[in-house]
Amino acid sequence: MTHRVQVAAICDPVPGRARAAADKFGVAKAFESYAELLDANCIDAVTIASPIGLHYQQGKMAIARGIHIHFNKTMSTTVAEANELIELAKQNSVKIVASPGEMLRPIYQKIRQLVVEGALGVPTWAAAGAAFGRYHEEESVRQGSDILSNVNPAWYFRSPGGGPLYDMAVYGLHVLTGIFGAAKRVTAFSGIRLPMRELRGETVSCEMDDNTLMLLDFGDSLFGFIYGVAAGEFSKEHVGQPTIFGTKGVIRGNAIDGRPIDYPGKDREGIDSDYVILPHVVGKHRQIEEPHVFEDIMQLVDWILDDRPTIVTAEHARHAIEIIEATYRAARTGKTQTLQTTFEPWV
DSSP states (O other), X not given: OTTTOOOOEEEOSSTTHHHHHHHHHTOSEXXXXXXHXXXXXXXXXXXXXXXXXXXXXXXXXXXXTTOEEEESSOSOSSHHHHHHHHHHHHHTTOOEEESOOGGGSHHXXXXXXXXXXXXXXXXXXXXXXXXXXXXXXXXXXXXXXXXXXXXXXXXXXXXXXXXXXXIIIHHHHHHHHHHHOOOOEEXXXXXXXXOEEEETTEXXXXXXXXXXXXXXXXXXXXXXXXXXXXXXXXXXXXXXOOEEEETTEEEETTEETTEEOOOTTTTOTXXXXXXXOOTTXXXXXXXXXXXXXXXXXXXXXXXXXXXXXXXXXXXHHHHHHHHHHHHHHHHHHSOOEEOOOOOOOOO
């Protein structure tokens, strides 16, 4: 995609890390200061992949300079922050794409179509979610001794922005709201199940809830169950993979009543998973880690260059953020929370 976009600079506050990454990948500029990156007049857009608790402030800084943004989930930690980012972006003609763009996946577009057309009869309830496990502790970028392979994951367990909801359960939230539309209410249980974690011989205290079960009300007694837990999950094939029940059948992952779901593009040569079939994920990009992030970045690129808006909208991301924020409030107060935000679902 070099004819569409070029990585012009890398920023990381750890001394030497940005320079090492830039040298490894042939990127011209490296910065330790985010403000210096934004002020260097060398970029048109930025992908923010810092700890989630920093996204709001870093997003505001980019917007103030007219720089377009891809947020690598989630956009912020509160709906008030998301509202401000969206309004500021409009005022400054800045485009925002906020991962995860789960409804770009043809498998989920087809599932929504099947549900809308009545293939399951009357949908009754659905479930999706993810488990923290030791995923982040065991990532390859954290196992070595050099500056590019000893990245500390401790922030995943700290406040704000830590815990499995903002980082992993957000996939299931985007899938179920993408299929059913905006949720109306949420209630939940939530707490810290593992108060201490061991990271490469060091003990880390967990500040954020790591064990959360939420129940969503989509209206007309259609309910969704979302979990973001310390350990244990229904499916390991893809984070957020849903199970949807109806009066005439069930969709589990990529199958309806045990039969594989067919959809345009499924027969693409060399594809061994439904979850790497994305518009820009072709050729060598099929082998990169987390290709869906690359896809979301390219959605922003297409929007900037071609004025082609994307379904990976800040409004959808804001709705997921409100659900997460309301989930914690519901668990803390014991009261069901009414949701205020909405978005235009994929059609």
